[in-house]
Amino acid sequence: MTKLTAMKEISEFDSAMLADSTGIDIVTIHMVEQGIVPVHYDHADAMCRAMDVAMTEMFPSLSEILTLADALDSEPELQELFFDPANRMAIRSAGLDPDLRDWIMIVDLRSANERRYRVSSMEMDKIKNELVSAKDANGYICFYSDCQQVIVKKNAISEVSFVVGASYAQFSSRERAYAATMVFEGSARPEVVGLHPDGGDDGEGDHPFASLLDAALNGRDLPPFLKVETEDDDEERFVSIHGLEVLEIPMGVLFREIYSKNSDARYVGPDSGLAGMDAQGEA
Structure with a gap:
């Protein structure tokens, strides 16, 4: 306990x-x-x-x-x-961040998209070390930001900066409990997709996103397709990972017990009005 x-x-x-x-x-x-x-x-x-x-x-x-x-x-x-x-x-x-400041990580991508993430000083130090010690631009950077696990393809990055007090649209699981964000090469804006609330499994009882994160963390290629949720029981949808620059996964998808015990998060699917918002949650 x-x-x-x-x-x-x-x-x-x-x-x-x-x-x-x-x-x-x-x-x-x-x-x-x-x-x-x-x-x-x-x-x-x-x-x-x-x-x-x-x-x-x-x-x-x-x-x-x-x-x-x-x-x-x-x-x-x-x-x-x-x-x-x-x-x-x-x-x-002890698990307390010694830095009292709010650090915002600003990522400029080669697709001309910009992503902003609030990170702890520990995550910031880890990211800096990965960038400085990288021998090439292959692989991914994985880190936590607010309630999301973020995967950024290294060779999609044009610049990373860390700023105290920069403007930032905070993630809210009340609004986007199961809404993942994907940024692709050549795309003018991110795509928001619904993820199944129970996460499914990979046929062996493992959570599919756990396998995906393990691949990203260990330098292996991500699976070529990602299954996303639809609101029609007679429809199944798969999104290609090809050309993916950034994938932002709400942590509630990985910890399903949070919502089984609490009812404060609502399901957000691809057809629930989110398409008219940008991926930082702003209209």
Whole structure:
């Protein structure tokens, strides 16, 4: 049982209640609870305040650092404390992002599309290392952004920049729980496709996107086609991966139990009005 799980049970909160109380996406809460992603300080503080518990209860190993943080008067002082070499690694190891800033990754693609992603400082460091240490432009960069797993083809990138406080349309699983975004070469705008809520399986009981991510992470080619959801039971649709520059997969597709226990996300399919929106969720 994780500390966040224990705090929820003691405070009689479920993930949906915590999401409603804090405005944090329910998928983000699940990913933090499972230790998949680090939690931003503001999110950790908001969750603790909602449940009326101290931050030290979520991060008992950081009690001394967090007690010092409570006595500080400004964010720059707090950032300096967290960036102290003696503290930074301990904070990261505890699952808390030591960087208080909101980093936005801006990716300019050869198709002339631009994608923006909010990333933790840990994901940012990983991406920078992959870009700098790459021997060639083959393969993919895989990272988490908000509630999405993002796969970017390296040779589709013309430029990557990291900016603090850049404009950004936040992903919302309430609106796009099962809507994946695909960016193709030569396409003027991304395509949004519906993914089946249960994810299906690959015939061996494995989640197909787990296999897809494993291929991307290990330098293998992605499968040539991706099955997407339609709202017509008498229709099946497959999208070619050929020419794919970016694939953004909502994490709720990989963690189906989130929506089986909570009812705050609605299904978004290819014919549910999303086609009239751009892939960042803006009309």
